[in-house]
Amino acid sequence: MKPRFWLALMALMGATPSMARAQPVVLSEAPLSSSVTVYRDDNRQQGRFNIGWLRGYALISEKRRISLPAGEAVVRFEGVADGMIAVSAVVTGLPGGVEEKNRDARLLSPASLLDGSLGNRVHIRRTDRVTGRTSETDAILRSGPDDGVVLETPDGVEALRCSGLPERLVYDGVPEGLSARPSFSIHTRSPQATEVEVTLTYLATGFDWGASYVATIAEDGRTLDLFAWLTVANGNGNGATFPSAHLLAVAGKPSRTSDFDALVARGSSPMLRLSCWPMGSTSTGGAPPAPPPPPPPAPMAAAAPMELAVTARRMDKAMYDAVAVQEDLGDLKLYRVPVPVDVVPNGQKQVAMIQRENVPFTTFYAGRLEPGDPGDASRPLVRTLRMQNKEQDGLGLPLPSGGLAVMRQRGGDELLLADTAMKDRAIGEKVEIAAGFSDQVRLTQTLLRDGDKEKRYRLVLSNATAGKAAAEIALPRLDGYDLKAMGMKDKDGGKAWLVAVPAHGEARLEIVYRRQ
Amino acid sequence: MPLHFTTAAMSALALLGMGLTGGAAAQTTDAGAPSAQGDVSVTIYNDNLALVQDVRQLNIANGISRIEFPDVSAQIRPETLSFSAPGAAIIEQNFDYDLLSPSKLMEKAVGQVVTIVRTNPATGAETREQAKVLAVNGGVVLQIGSRIEVLRDDGLPVRVIFDKVPANLRARPTLSVRVNSDRAGTRPASIRYLTPGLGWSADYVALFDAGKGTVDVQGWVTLTNDSGTTYSNANTLLVAGSVGQNAQPSYNRRMISPRPAPSRTLVSPGTETSGREQLGDFYLYPLAARTTIASNQTKQVSFLDVQGVPAQAGYEYANGWLASSDEAQSANSVVRFSTSASGGLGDALPAGTIRFYQRDASGSPQFTGENQLDHTPMGSQLSLSTGKAFDVKVQPVVEQRQKLSDTRWRTTMRYELTNARPDAVTIDLVQQGLDFAWADTRVAAESLKSERRNADAVVWHVPVPANGRTTVTATFETRY
Numbered sequence: 001m002k003p004r005f006w007l008a009l010m011a012l013m014g015a016t017p018s019m020a021r022a023q024p025v026v027l028s029e030a031p032l033s034s035s036v037t038v039y040r041d042d043n044r045q046q047g048r049f050n051i052g053w054l055r056g057y058a059l060i061s062e063k064r065r066i067s068l069p070a071g072e073a074v075v076r077f078e079g080v081a082d083g084m085i086a087v088s089a090v091v092t093g094l095p096g097g098v099e100e101k102n103r104d105a106r107l108l109s110p111a112s113l114l115d116g117s118l119g120n121r122v123h124i125r126r127t128d129r130v131t132g133r134t135s136e137t138d139a140i141l142r143s144g145p146d147d148g149v150v151l152e153t154p155d156g157v158e159a160l161r162c163s164g165l166p167e168r169l170v171y172d173g174v175p176e177g178l179s180a181r182p183s184f185s186i187h188t189r190s191p192q193a194t195e196v197e198v199t200l201t202y203l204a205t206g207f208d209w210g211a212s213y214v215a216t217i218a219e220d221g222r223t224l225d226l227f228a229w230l231t232v233a234n235g236n237g238n239g240a241t242f243p244s245a246h247l248l249a250v251a252g253k254p255s256r257t258s259d260f261d262a263l264v265a266r267g268s269s270p271m272l273r274l275s276c277w278p279m280g281s282t283s284t285g286g287a288p289p290a291p292p293p294p295p296p297p298a299p300m301a302a303a304a305p306m307e308l309a310v311t312a313r314r315m316d317k318a319m320y321d322a323v324a325v326q327e328d329l330g331d332l333k334l335y336r337v338p339v340p341v342d343v344v345p346n347g348q349k350q351v352a353m354i355q356r357e358n359v360p361f362t363t364f365y366a367g368r369l370e371p372g373d374p375g376d377a378s379r380p381l382v383r384t385l386r387m388q389n390k391e392q393d394g395l396g397l398p399l400p401s402g403g404l405a406v407m408r409q410r411g412g413d414e415l416l417l418a419d420t421a422m423k424d425r426a427i428g429e430k431v432e433i434a435a436g437f438s439d440q441v442r443l444t445q446t447l448l449r450d451g452d453k454e455k456r457y458r459l460v461l462s463n464a465t466a467g468k469a470a471a472e473i474a475l476p477r478l479d480g481y482d483l484k485a486m487g488m489k490d491k492d493g494g495k496a497w498l499v500a501v502p503a504h505g506e507a508r509l510e511i512v513y514r515r516q
Numbered sequence: 517m518p519l520h521f522t523t524a525a526m527s528a529l530a531l532l533g534m535g536l537t538g539g540a541a542a543q544t545t546d547a548g549a550p551s552a553q554g555d556v557s558v559t560i561y562n563d564n565l566a567l568v569q570d571v572r573q574l575n576i577a578n579g580i581s582r583i584e585f586p587d588v589s590a591q592i593r594p595e596t597l598s599f600s601a602p603g604a605a606i607i608e609q610n611f612d613y614d615l616l617s618p619s620k621l622m623e624k625a626v627g628q629v630v631t632i633v634r635t636n637p638a639t640g641a642e643t644r645e646q647a648k649v650l651a652v653n654g655g656v657v658l659q660i661g662s663r664i665e666v667l668r669d670d671g672l673p674v675r676v677i678f679d680k681v682p683a684n685l686r687a688r689p690t691l692s693v694r695v696n697s698d699r700a701g702t703r704p705a706s707i708r709y710l711t712p713g714l715g716w717s718a719d720y721v722a723l724f725d726a727g728k729g730t731v732d733v734q735g736w737v738t739l740t741n742d743s744g745t746t747y748s749n750a751n752t753l754l755v756a757g758s759v760g761q762n763a764q765p766s767y768n769r770r771m772i773s774p775r776p777a778p779s780r781t782l783v784s785p786g787t788e789t790s791g792r793e794q795l796g797d798f799y800l801y802p803l804a805a806r807t808t809i810a811s812n813q814t815k816q817v818s819f820l821d822v823q824g825v826p827a828q829a830g831y832e833y834a835n836g837w838l839a840s841s842d843e844a845q846s847a848n849s850v851v852r853f854s855t856s857a858s859g860g861l862g863d864a865l866p867a868g869t870i871r872f873y874q875r876d877a878s879g880s881p882q883f884t885g886e887n888q889l890d891h892t893p894m895g896s897q898l899s900l901s902t903g904k905a906f907d908v909k910v911q912p913v914v915e916q917r918q919k920l921s922d923t924r925w926r927t928t929m930r931y932e933l934t935n936a937r938p939d940a941v942t943i944d945l946v947q948q949g950l951d952f953a954w955a956d957t958r959v960a961a962e963s964l965k966s967e968r969r970n971a972d973a974v975v976w977h978v979p980v981p982a983n984g985r986t987t988v989t990a991t992f993e994t995r996y
Contacts, residue, residue: 037882059883086814087719087738088871100807101736101816118687130640143616143687150616150681156631157678159618164673165635177746177810203871203883248876253846253904254885258869277622280655281669328937330726330829330874330884331849331905398906398936426907426936428983429844474842479917492842493913493930516919 023072023187030079031062032197035246036343037334038209038232040401042253047421048403049208051348054235056208057083057260060242061201068095068190075198076185081240083205085263086184093198096189104185108178111272114145116175123170124151124160136170148275162276205260206235209249211353211402213422215385215433217361219409224361224385226395228354228402230324230335236345244340247351249324251400251424252332320352326398333398359394361387364470366434367443369457369511371478378444378462380437381471383418387431399425406435440464441501443473448510455481455513463501471507473497481513552587554704556750558714558809560739562867563758566714568747571706576604578700584692589711590744594691601705604695613689616681622656624682625649632658632667633675713743714809716754718868719816720889723881724827724851726874731827731853733861735820737801738868739809747809756866756891757798781887786855786895790864799864822861827853831941832901833910834973837949838917838927844909844934847943848901849885856895865892872902907936908980910945915989923996926960931988935980945976945988955994962990 041055049056058081066075075091086103106112118141125136139151139158149160149169161167212229230249234240324335337351365381385406389395399422406418418435425431441463449456455478463469475483475495486509488495501507554572561567568589576583594611614620632647647658647665656667668674716739723732737754741747793800803817833847851872854860870889873881885902892898915928935941950957951971959966959974966974980986 035880039883061880087736087816087869088721090721090734098818099805100818102810103814104810105812105814106810128635128640130638133640141687142681143685147615147617148619150618150621152681153677155677157621157681158675159621162618163633163675164668164671165675201881248882250882252906254883255848255887255901255903257886257888275618277619277656278652278654279668281666281671283669327877329876329882330724331903331907332884333906334876334882336876336878424846424906426909426934428934428936429909477914477917480919493840493911493932494842 023074024069025185026066026068026073026075028064028066028075028077028198031064031200031242033244033246034060034062034242035248036060036207036234036242037248037250038207039250039254040210041208042256045421047210048212048231049210049233051233051235054206054208054233057085057203057205058207058234059201060084060204061199063197063199065195065197067195068188068193070190070193072187072189074185074187076183077200078183079241080184080200080202081204081206082181082236083207083240083264084182084184085203085205085260086182087263089184089200089202091186091198091200093196094186094188095191095194095196099187099189101184101186103182104177104179105182106177106179107182108174108180109272111145112178113171113174114141114149114169114272116178117141117171118144122151122172124153125168125170127166129166139169145272147273159276161274203260204236204240205264206240208233208235211251211400211422212350213354213402213404214407215404216407216409216414217417218358221363222360223358223394224387226354226356226359227352229350230337230353231348231350231402232343233348234343234345240343240345242343245343247337247341247343247349249335250329250332251335251398253424254332320355322351323355324351324353326353333400335400354397354399356394356397359387361385362470364472365438365441366432366472366474368474369445369459369476371455371457371476371513373445374447374450376444376446378442378460380439381441381443381461383435383438383441384472385433385435387433389425389427389429389431395431396427398427399431404433406433441469441471443471453515457511457513459497459509459511461499461501461507463503463505463507466503468503469501471497471499471501473499473509475511478513480516482516483511483513485509485511551746551748552585553748556747557753558747558750559753559755560714560716561755561757561759562716564712564715565759566711566743567708568711569706569708571704573702574601574705575702576601576695576697576700576705578697580607580694580696582692582694583705584690585707586690587745588691588707588709589713590688591711591713591742592691593710593712596708596710597691597693598708599693599695599705601695601697602703603699604697604703604705607694607696610692610694611689612684612686612692614684614686615689616685616687619652620685621678621682622649622652622676624685625678626652628679630679631677632660633677635673635675637672711743713741715740718819718866718889720820720865720868720870721873722851722870723873723875724829724884726829728824729826729828730824731851732823733820733825733870734818735865735868736816737803737819737866739813739815739817741809741811741813741815744811746811749806749808751806752803752809754801754803754866755795755798756801756864781898781900782890782892783852783897783899786864786893786897788857788893788895790862790894792864799866801866820861820863820865822863825853825861826859827851830899831905831908831943832899832946833933833943834946834948835910835912835931837947837952838914839912840914841911844911844932846904846906847908847910849903849905849908850899850901850944852897852899854895854897855892860895862894864894865889867891870900872900908941908943909934910943920993925994925996927992927994929990929992931978931990932985933978933980933988934985936983938982940982940984941980943978943980945978946973947975947990947992948973950974950992955996957992957994960991960993962988964988966990 037059039057091098123136124139125134127134137153139153142152143150151158209232212231214227216225322339324337327334366384367381401424404420404422407414408417444460446458461471489498497509499507557569559567626649629646629648632645634643645660647660650657650659658665719736719738721734830850831847832850867890871886872884874884876882887900911932913930915930918926964976966976969975
């Protein structure tokens, strides 16, 4: 009896209008080859990224081979990245073009299973706690999943899980249109049955990259070796495996105006709530025991800031077989990893991108007059390394932003001097790297006079090191005042006091701001 | 003929167990079963609103009868429903949202008799009793024979079996009309309503070729359906434009400004009319074929494909008043093109996101930035920033601020423009903030001829040689 009913129902479902128009579905399970171009999160600081919280994105381009039947067909693409931004997807190479693109996000979950079976026949299976025997009854779902489940059984109307008996629902099948993950498909119309190679290109979130610089200062303190890793991370879970992919990275700041997170929207999975009638008893004083709240969604893997291990290079220089190649992409810089690499889910990968040796640099101590500060305590100055990003100065290449570890050779060893960051630097620009505070070279600022006509400051630089210390103290402009001091120089669009402080010595300057 | 199972019929069928006939099964209206929708037309507006028209073949009895409408939008604005069928006059329209749940079931059973089934925890044996529900206030108080008990007071398992689902309790909110028909028989009945949860915007893919100075633009309309319902085989029409929704009560209504925000990408609005169908001031974008808009679906359909539109790359840097920087700042990369029929895209563009791509050295398109486009009339000049240029930078410096008198100030500005590219560029350098509060600023002297764009801004078109730099100086005088 029972099978006949199901056969009848199936036959009926097959005859529904939507099914009658159904087109053949072609599944494309995995790409033949892929290319991943990673873009930085331009809202984060220049330094390193946090692999538990990747806010950059990638342009993924996949080549796939599909067999198309003649006429209309639906092509469903599987194995795409979780963070796919479906509205950005472009499919090329189809003989009949793309008629429409669809992203479906009705996900299979306990709640959607119940919702999709509403009004249909399910089975309720009860287990006897004593004997372990189960009994099964047919039931029709009459309500759910928002506020408890009401069933209609041959006995009458009952509520699920209100009796205190172990009972569960058994379904005969998954309602149509529910899938494990959001799916992406297109409609196309091919003039004849054919096998074609198509390219699927889309943006996806959950990636980031940064340059990871290591500057190693030679023992003489005059040159440094600048090395950079191209560090790429893929925070996508399942479905973002790209074996033997072309890996590229883009430096610069392409504008981003749409809300990528909202566009990815991983599909809603409503909660299944099983509530019952009030359950107060004489011992609880009437307060109904609330059903246990649904467990909160699993928190993001604790975003432990992941320290980037800087592998100490031995004195014999490390060799790199693959160094990323740089080219211009419009007003951006594109880095191409010359060998195919595997881009795997939840993985970080590093490839050498910049390698320059014996770059001359100068060191100076940077500070600034603070006109608003009446105090006269001494302040440490910022040890700064300066290079010129020019060919004749050992560089002359675009320097994308990233974290920077400054190392100093000491005998056969290397010591970390500073953990800092590099900003985007174009060719021809000067590169100044703040490498920590120096307690040995300090600036004392004293306000000598604060009158109607003028403000007068004395600056004293003190040097406790055994060598000469070059200092550059910025002197800011004040509205309505003229700045007067001996031997001021122009620096960075403002005025500055540039001086070499002798070893174990001092340098002094008086500065007057005269009201106009 | 009832549109839904009546409760009694359902119970009877359930008790009969296997007696379901094909005809009856076809009437369940949930997923996996055919939709009750008829000939559906959906008109979607930009601002999360759609007009749904649905012509269904309904069998309406003679005289007064009640008709339910399953498979309408789960987010329907019920007050906007209109129903019409030949020979049937409406008495009332109802929207019932008293939903069936275990607690409702128990509350409606107050004063009625239910069956309780106790299970012996030691033997598993079941005993059945009839009980009258006296009250449901925090707990359930039952009368069994002459005893009064609280349901499951001892925590042991007790099944409660009700005779039927109370009338007026439904699995989902239900829309119905009561009509008075002058005859019996099947006829086309049309219903029409507004619903939020359906919206659309445009997504453009622009492949820019800087060498050739052209851009290829593909336009896709992107429909999103969060209304909770699938619209099968619908005739779909998209309306580009905004219908005011000020009167709509909604929790997440966006702040609506009293006047529309000015466009930042539209340089000059066009005056040409596209060949597309118009309704009032709105352009209409009908989809060529009927389509099924599934629940929780994002659907894209092509509406524009233009190759080789002339386009130019440029640079723009806008400096705020008295903004000074101790290092050079990247200028914006800008792509400019026209939507005119001659030398342009030749179409009106609905609002959306435009994503730019450029080919890399190996010929693969790479993403180079995106921007938002407003509703753009045909014949407009567009200037879209795609991002910040790595190699083209501007350093603005306030050189001097002089007080000439109590109401007059002189400001000397210097702008250092640098170009690390191997080709010459022109930067549109804009100084803003010339017209704030009661101040009034004019250019007293400048090293390059400027163009006063408006009361608030001047612009210099500054040529910068390849791998070179240009300095622009300007003196401004401000009166308060």
